[in-house]
Amino acid sequence: MNIADTVGEKIYRLRKQKGLTQEQLAKEAGVSYQAVSKWENGAAAPDISLLPVLASIFETDIDSLLGYAAEKKTSAYYEERYRKSGYYWGVKPSFMCFDILKLLPPDKPLRLLDAGCGEGKDAVFFAKNGYCVSAFDITESGVEKAKRLAGRYGADVDFFRADICDYVPDKEFDVIFCSGVLNYIPADARSRVVENWKKHTSAGGLNAVNVFVKKPFIPDAPDKERISSRWRSGELFGLYGDWRFERCEEVIFDCGSGGVPHKHCMDTLIAVKTDRI
Numbered sequence: 537m538n539i540a541d542t543v544g545e546k547i548y549r550l551r552k553q554k555g556l557t558q559e560q561l562a563k564e565a566g567v568s569y570q571a572v573s574k575w576e577n578g579a580a581a582p583d584i585s586l587l588p589v590l591a592s593i594f595e596t597d598i599d600s601l602l603g604y605a606a607e608k609k610t611s612a613y614y615e616e617r618y619r620k621s622g623y624y625w626g627v628k629p630s631f632m633c634f635d636i637l638k639l640l641p642p643d644k645p646l647r648l649l650d651a652g653c654g655e656g657k658d659a660v661f662f663a664k665n666g667y668c669v670s671a672f673d674i675t676e677s678g679v680e681k682a683k684r685l686a687g688r689y690g691a692d693v694d695f696f697r698a699d700i701c702d703y704v705p706d707k708e709f710d711v712i713f714c715s716g717v718l719n720y721i722p723a724d725a726r727s728r729v730v731e732n733w734k735k736h737t738s739a740g741g742l743n744a745v746n747v748f749v750k751k752p753f754i755p756d757a758p759d760k761e762r763i764s765s766r767w768r769s770g771e772l773f774g775l776y777g778d779w780r781f782e783r784c785e786e787v788i789f790d791c792g793s794g795g796v797p798h799k800h801c802m803d804t805l806i807a808v809k810t811d812r813i
Contacts, residue, residue, distance in 0.1 A: 546601055548576040549724045550594040554768075564593050595750065595765040596723060611674045618655060618677035625654055627685065629661035630715050632744050635806055639782055640742055642666035646710040651733070652700050652717030656682025656693070663691035667711070672698040701725050705736040712737055714745045718772075723765055730775045737809045742782070746804040747772050749786065757791065757798045772803045779807040 551561050551572075558576070562569040565586060574580040582590060587598045594601070617624050640646065642665065650659040650671035655678050659671035663686065671693055673679050679695050686693045700714075701721050712733045721729060733743055750766040773784055783806040791800050 543581050543602060544575045544578045546724070547572070547582075547590065547594075550596065550601075551576075553723050554594065561593070565589050594723065614654070614675045615677050618675055618681055623655050623657065623681065623685070625657060627657045627660075629658050632713070632715055632746065632804065632806065633658055633661050635783060636662075636711060636713065636742060636744055637665060639806065639808075640711060647707070647738075648711040648713060649705065649709045651703070651712060651714040652720075653682055653695070654678050654716075656685045656695065658713065658715060659693050659695070660686050660689055660691045662711075662713075663693045664689055670694040670696070670709075672696050672700075672703060674699050701729060704732060708736050708738040708741070710738050710741040712741075712743045714743075716746065718745065718747050719765055719767070726767075726771075727775060734776070734779070734809065739809055739811050741809050742806055743776065743779070743809070744806045745772060746802055749801040749803050751788070751801045754788070754799050754801055757800065767803065769801075769803065772805050776805060776807040780810050782806045782808055 558572040559569045562572045575582055587601060591598050591601050646667050648662050648667040648669050650669065653659045653671035653673050656671060659669050659682065663669040676697055679697050682695050700717060737743055747767045749769050769786060783804060786803045788799055788801045791798055
């Protein structure tokens, strides 16, 4: 497959995910719809000057557009952050953790997977509260810090290193938890990753997930990471349309990261896998 085929296939998938016609994409990119058609057919490749424009439209980066693995950038980005002293995300559990405790308390052995656990704060919280926890992250430094945190609190967690795009569980879990991670995977891998989780969730089990969402009236954060890609409003909910929703909300909140006040929009979903009637 040549470079035109690779980029054309990527543009086609991303355009469909964005719900754009060839004419709409052409208008946003400032080209003719015939040019877009040629890209997608592999007959031609976009001019190099258009790559930043297309990357911006699709909320991705040029490397991903060219078919290079974005997860390698994510790993390098956080490897450096996690090597520093202290815990970058702190050690307090996220609010979703308490929702899971209420909805599915561990009054019997329950298997929980923390996908993209970072430095381990949520995984350790779950283990301390009685869940049988497995947790992974793409970064070696994050996993090592997570193990140290678990040791500090006497928590038993099976930490390991894995890529969220490639990892396939070897058993079912009662809870699959993912907070603040799915914005770092390529847009064309989202449905595949979620379907993999759904398949490996036990009947009556939960998936608890949140994602940052793009809103046209909210400017990009001053410290927005180029390796991340926000979701469309409601996109996450649509991937779980066949499950029962226990929590489904979209909120806009204030943030001060980067030293400049700004806002974010986040979709949060806790859904239950029910037996079909």
